[in-house]
Amino acid sequence: MTQTTTKVLEAGDPGVLAAVLEILGREPVNNAFVAARVHVAGLDPWRLGGEMWGWYADGRLRSLCYAGANLVPICATPDAVRGFADRARRAGRRCSSIVGPAEPTALLWKLLEPGWGPAREVRSHQPLMVTDRMPDGIEPDPYVxxxxxxxxxxxxxxxxxxxxxxxxxxxxxxxxxxxxxxxxxxxxxxxxxxxxxxxxxxxxxxxxxxxxxxxxxxxxxxxxxxxxxxxxxxxxxxxxxxxxxxxxxxxxxxxxxxxxxxxxxxxxxxxxxxxxxxxxxxx
Incomplete structure (x- = not known):
């Protein structure tokens, strides 16, 4: 049977930081907000602006959740989201928003809403858009x-x-x-x-x-x-x-x-x- 646990990731362990960076690197666009902070601050809560929670399965770090002004699930499986929701419920709401990829965020909110709701506003579908090149036929504004x-x-x-x-x-x-x-x-x-x-x-x-x-x-x-x-x-x-x-x-x-x-x-x-x-x- 799979053994799972959720815990706050402590600063100062290079192996944990490397594992966190590996997970963040799996989805560089989705995870840009948190990855940018971790690259600068590591896992020190004071510099990071919040805690980093880790979800472990069979001793291996699998998913993350950033818990600061925003609560952000990262590469979070459904089981991990349930673990993060349990921890968030026990801690009480400290964030001003929950934000992240739609599917895990929706599950996280479903689990937290009975205790944390109602929300001021829920924006359930915010298209994520990407490009890696300049457009053809569009002249950039020279005054910007x-x-x-x-x-x-x-x-x-x-x-x-x-x-x-x-x-x-x-x-x-x-x-x-x-x-x-x-x-x-x-x-x-x-x-x-x-x-x-x-x-x-x-x-x-x-x-x-x-x-x-x-x-x-x-x-x-x-x-x-x-x-x-x-x-x-x-x-x-x-x-x-x-x-x-x-x-x-x-x-x-x-x-x-x-x-x-x-x-x-x-x-x-x-x-x-x-x-x-x-x-x-x-x-």
Whole structure:
């Protein structure tokens, strides 16, 4: 009979870290968010921003779950998801969302909903889109550029507007926006925040969020409301894609709400193809 166990993975064991990286590398696009953190922070909870849970079968690490501000199942089999759900129930909800590949995330939420529900919103199908090349016939917007460190006061209002529109709550609530501002500053400082600015106003922006040697993820795509419908998103995305492929990773991904038909059409025009789906549960 198979012996299984679920436990918090401790920092400091090179063998465990190697096993974690091997699992993360199995699905580099799906796992980009967590893999980027582990490559920088290892398994130290303070640096990682949360715990890494491991699911073992017959003494071998098989699946993972990141438990921080987000709860993220990683290469998780149904049995592993049940193990992670048991641990999450015992610990109580500490995350603001559950997010990950649709199938294991749906099972995780089904098991947790009786104790953790109701959610503020469930987005059960968010197409995952990928490309590894520049599109034919699309000229990147020459005015989309990297944001400088001295332009935080310019980019920040656009970031807050995007987040509030996308998530439904302001990132400035709670701690006054300190963590969110730190994250925006981190992306600006690392050269992964891009925008088109006219007369001191951001009219298009996007960031390259999670990034590893194998894949990166574009996030925070936003066009100022008064400029929507003017064809800015396609050349803007092409510009960010050019930076991503040239400077960051050979594969570029994003995920999008299935109801956002305009965004999905824009991404397809830039060459992104749907390869799977994510799911998000927002609290």
């Amino acid at each position: 550029r990297r944001i400088r460190k001295d332009e935080m006061d310019v980019i920040m209002p656009a970031c807050v507007a995007m987040f509030t529109e996308e998530v439904g709550v302001s990132p400035m609530a709670g701690d006054g926006g300190l963590l969110y501002q730190a994250r925006v500053a981190e992306l600006v400082g690392s050269g992964r925040s891009f925008a088109r600015i006219e007369n001191g106003q951001v009219i298009f922006k996007a960031e390259i969020g999670a990034a590893t040697d194998g894949a990166c993820q574009i996030q925070g795509v936003w066009v100022a409301p008064e400029y929507r419908g003017q064809g800015l998103s396609v050349p803007g995305m092409a510009a960010v894609l050019r930076y991503a492929l040239a400077d960051v990773s050979p594969v570029v991904s994003l995920y999008v709400n299935d109801f956002n038909t305009a965004a999905r059409a824009s991404y397809r025009r830039v060459g992104f193809q749907e390869v799977g789906a994510f799911m998000s549960v927002l609290f």
